[in-house]
Amino acid sequence: MNDLPPGLLFALIGLLIIISAFFSSSETSMMALNRYRLRHQARTGHRGAKRAMELLARPDKLIGVILIGNNIVNILASVIAGAVFTRLYGEAGVWYATAALTLVVLIFAEVTPKTIAALHPEKIAFPASVILRPLLWLLTPLVRLVGSVSNGLARLVGVEAGKESEAEHLAPEELRSVVFESGALLPTKHKGMLLNVLDLDQATVEDIMIPRNEVKGVDLDDSAQEILQQLAESSFTRLPVYRGDINKIVGILHLRRAAQLLRDGPERLTAESLKTHLIEPYFVPEATPLPTLLMNFQKRKHRMGLVVDEYGEVMGIVTLEDLLEEIVGDFTASPVPSDDEEIVEQGDGWYLVDGGTSIREINRTLHWGLPTDGPKTFNGLIMEHLESIPEGNISLYIQEYLIEIVEVSDKMITSARVKKER
Structure with missing residues (x-):
C-alpha cells in the first residue's frame, strides 16, 4: 500500500465511502417501507416490491448482510486513510485520519444518505434490492454465522427472530387512525363510512x-x-x-x-x-x-x-x-312527511330534542359525545341521572351538556332542550 500514489488511495477511500452510503441508505429505506403499500405493489406485479418483500421476510438476515458490508468498507476505509495520512504527516497522521474520516463518514455515508432514504424509501429500496439479493446469497455463510450468534442473544431477552411481529397487524384503533390520517386520499364521505364500519x-x-x-x-x-x-x-x-x-x-x-x-x-x-x-x-x-x-x-x-x-x-x-x-348515514327520506322532527335547532347552540330520540342518533346528527354505555334514549339518559320523573321543568348537566326539560308526561320526559357548553 505504501507503493501506491496518494491520489489513487484517496480515490479508493472515496469509492468505499460511496459503498458505505449505499449500505446505510439501503438499511434505512428497507426499514422505512410501508409494509401495506409494499404488499399491494407486490400483488400488482411490481418487481422491486416483490424483491423487497423477499428480503424483508427475514429482517435479521437482511440487516446482517447490510451491516457486514457496511462495516467491512468502513474498516477498510479507515485502514487506508490511516496509511495515507501517516505517510503524509507522520505519527500525527493517525489522529488527522480519524478526525477527517469521522467527519466524512458522518456527512456523506450516514446522515445524508439515511435522510434521503427516510424521505424516499421506495426510490432507494427497490433499486438497492437488485444488489442486496445476490449479495445476501454470496455472503450466506457469514450471515448465518453472525445471525446465529445474534439470534441466540436475542432469545436471551425473549425475542424470537423470524417470528411474525405483532406490528405487522393493525389493531382497530390503529386502523381508525390510518383512516383519519388518510387526508385527501379518501373522500370525506368514504372516510366516514369506513369509520362507521369499524364502529359496528x-x-x-x-x-x-x-x-x-x-x-x-x-x-x-x-x-x-x-x-x-x-x-x-x-x-x-x-x-x-x-x-x-x-x-x-x-x-x-x-x-x-x-x-x-x-x-x-x-x-x-x-x-x-x-x-x-x-x-x-x-x-x-x-x-x-x-x-x-x-x-x-x-x-x-x-x-x-x-x-x-x-x-x-x-x-x-x-x-x-x-x-x-349505521354505515352510510341516512339515505332514506322520512316515509311520512311530518313537522315533528326529533332534533330541532333553536339557535345559540340550543337544540330541542324529542325524549324518545336515540342517543346514537343525537351523537351522529350533532357530532356530539353523549354517553351511550347506559340508556339508549334521550329520555332514559336524563331519567338515569335524575333517578326519578321530574315534576317540573328543571335543568341539569350531563358531562359538558346543559339540559333543560321542556315537557314531561306521567311516564317520561317528552322533550328537552340541550346545549354543548364546552
Missing part, C-alpha cells in the same frame, strides 16, 4: 332498534275493514302481524303479498287468508352485535328482525335499512 362492533341491536311503542303492525283481532284501512295507509313495506299483543307474533307481512290478495277484491281479506301470505318471523336477541346481525340478514335473506329480551318479550324491530344507515 361497539354497537348492538338494542342501539339501533325501533322501540316497541313506535312499531306499526297488523292485529289479526281487528276487523277486516280496520286491517284494510291500515294496509292502505301504511308507509312501510313490511309489517309485523300479531294477535292482540305484539308478543304474540304470527309472522311478517310484505305489502306486495297483501296486494296480490286484494287483487281479487277486498272481501277476500280475512285473518285466515292473510295468514297464508305471511313470512316466518326472525327473532333477534337485543344484545346481538351489529356485524353478526348483518351476516345473519345476508345468510337468511331477511330484511327485518323482531328484537327480544332475555325473557322473550318483544322489545322492538330492526331492519336492514337501520343497519345500513
Whole structure:
C-alpha cells in the first residue's frame, strides 16, 4: 500500500465511502417501507416490491448482510486513510485520519444518505434490492454465522427472530387512525363510512332498534275493514302481524303479498287468508352485535328482525335499512312527511330534542359525545341521572351538556332542550 500514489488511495477511500452510503441508505429505506403499500405493489406485479418483500421476510438476515458490508468498507476505509495520512504527516497522521474520516463518514455515508432514504424509501429500496439479493446469497455463510450468534442473544431477552411481529397487524384503533390520517386520499364521505364500519362492533341491536311503542303492525283481532284501512295507509313495506299483543307474533307481512290478495277484491281479506301470505318471523336477541346481525340478514335473506329480551318479550324491530344507515348515514327520506322532527335547532347552540330520540342518533346528527354505555334514549339518559320523573321543568348537566326539560308526561320526559357548553 505504501507503493501506491496518494491520489489513487484517496480515490479508493472515496469509492468505499460511496459503498458505505449505499449500505446505510439501503438499511434505512428497507426499514422505512410501508409494509401495506409494499404488499399491494407486490400483488400488482411490481418487481422491486416483490424483491423487497423477499428480503424483508427475514429482517435479521437482511440487516446482517447490510451491516457486514457496511462495516467491512468502513474498516477498510479507515485502514487506508490511516496509511495515507501517516505517510503524509507522520505519527500525527493517525489522529488527522480519524478526525477527517469521522467527519466524512458522518456527512456523506450516514446522515445524508439515511435522510434521503427516510424521505424516499421506495426510490432507494427497490433499486438497492437488485444488489442486496445476490449479495445476501454470496455472503450466506457469514450471515448465518453472525445471525446465529445474534439470534441466540436475542432469545436471551425473549425475542424470537423470524417470528411474525405483532406490528405487522393493525389493531382497530390503529386502523381508525390510518383512516383519519388518510387526508385527501379518501373522500370525506368514504372516510366516514369506513369509520362507521369499524364502529359496528361497539354497537348492538338494542342501539339501533325501533322501540316497541313506535312499531306499526297488523292485529289479526281487528276487523277486516280496520286491517284494510291500515294496509292502505301504511308507509312501510313490511309489517309485523300479531294477535292482540305484539308478543304474540304470527309472522311478517310484505305489502306486495297483501296486494296480490286484494287483487281479487277486498272481501277476500280475512285473518285466515292473510295468514297464508305471511313470512316466518326472525327473532333477534337485543344484545346481538351489529356485524353478526348483518351476516345473519345476508345468510337468511331477511330484511327485518323482531328484537327480544332475555325473557322473550318483544322489545322492538330492526331492519336492514337501520343497519345500513349505521354505515352510510341516512339515505332514506322520512316515509311520512311530518313537522315533528326529533332534533330541532333553536339557535345559540340550543337544540330541542324529542325524549324518545336515540342517543346514537343525537351523537351522529350533532357530532356530539353523549354517553351511550347506559340508556339508549334521550329520555332514559336524563331519567338515569335524575333517578326519578321530574315534576317540573328543571335543568341539569350531563358531562359538558346543559339540559333543560321542556315537557314531561306521567311516564317520561317528552322533550328537552340541550346545549354543548364546552
